[in-house]
Amino acid sequence: MIAIDRMTIGSPPAGFSFARTGQGAEGKWNVVADATAKTGRAIEQQSADSTDYRFPLAIHESFSAKNLIMQIRFKPVAGRIDQAGGIVVRLTDPDNYDVARANALEHNVRFYRVVAGRRQQLGTSNIRVTSNEWHTLTLRAEGERFTVSYDGATLFEAKDDTFRDPGGVALWTKADSVTRFDQVTITALP
Numbered sequence: 024m025i026a027i028d029r030m031t032i033g034s035p036p037a038g039f040s041f042a043r044t045g046q047g048a049e050g051k052w053n054v055v056a057d058a059t060a061k062t063g064r065a066i067e068q069q070s071a072d073s074t075d076y077r078f079p080l081a082i083h084e085s086f087s088a089k090n091l092i093m094q095i096r097f098k099p100v101a102g103r104i105d106q107a108g109g110i111v112v113r114l115t116d117p118d119n120y121d122v123a124r125a126n127a128l129e130h131n132v133r134f135y136r137v138v139a140g141r142r143q144q145l146g147t148s149n150i151r152v153t154s155n156e157w158h159t160l161t162l163r164a165e166g167e168r169f170t171v172s173y174d175g176a177t178l179f180e181a182k183d184d185t186f187r188d189p190g191g192v193a194l195w196t197k198a199d200s201v202t203r204f205d206q207v208t209i210t211a212l213p
Contacts, residue, residue, distance in 0.1 A: 025083070025207040028062035030054040036066045039081045039194075042117035044140055048072040050079020050196065059157065060205035061096070071199040073104050078137075080117055081194040083209070089113065089189040090212035094161040099127040099154045101201040106154055108202040109195035110162045113186035121186060122195050123162040123171045127152040132160070132173050134181045146171060146181035157205070165212055 030036050032054050043049050051070040056063060068079050097108035109124030118140040125132045134146035150173060152158060161172040167184040170177060192209055196202045 025209075027054065027064050027066060027205060027207070030064060030066075032056050032064060036081060038084050040084055042080045042082060044078040044080065044117050044137060045074070045076040047074025047077035050081070052079070052081045055203065057203060057205065059098070060203070062205065065098070065203035065205040066194065067100070067201065067203045068194070068196040069201055071102070071201060073199040075104055075198050077198050079196050080111060082114065083192050086209055087189045087191055088211045089187070090165045091192070092161065092163045092210045092212065093192055094159060094206070094208045095194065095204050096157050096159050096206040097125070098157045098203045098205070099152070099200065100203055102128070102199045104198040105200045106202070107197040107200045108160065108204065110160055111193035111195050112162060112164045113188075113190035114193055115186065115190050119186070120190065120193070121164065121169065121183065123160060123169070124195060124197070125152045125158060125160050125173060126197075127154045132171060132178055134169060134171050134179070136183050136185050138185060145183055146179045148173070148178040150178065
């Protein structure tokens with residue numbers, strides 16, 4: 024588990040580097056106080072740049088795996104274009120990875136592969152995602168099988184063998200999404 028409770032409020036989250044897929048401004052990631060967060064602190068993507076094809080990334084600097092389970096607890100706070108939060112796995116670089124994401128404006132959870140900066144949807148589920156409430160999103164990557172769960176329920180599985188090597192993990196948002204993350208758990212699988 025990433026120790027957000029030990030991070031300094033008002034500073035970028037320790038142990039992460041930052042990048043962006045697509046166009047527009049880089050993301051602005053900081054640790055904020057949030058009384059509703061499990062430990063009273065959360066990592067927040069704060070930039071409200073409304074460029075539609077813009078995906079800010081907070082990349083964990085010291086983890087790489089092919090097979091893993093990553094779970095986040097996230098809260099969509101604001102955004103007129105989007106209110107989304109997601110999990111990136113098998114990240115090769117900011118333009119090549121797999122991502123599961125939930126969107127409070129579209130009320131869906133989707134799984135994409137991103138190759139050379141272009142998204143291709145591989146799975147989807149229409150489900151209520153509420154703003155200003157905490158939700159959990161889990162992505163299990165094992166071989167070519169990906170399992171996406173939301174608030175404890177498995178939604179769907181997808182198969183993809185685009186990224187066959189170990190890669191990094193990241194937090195993900197879209198466009199003008201102001202999203203908070205208060206728990207990030209990563210478990211490597213054999």
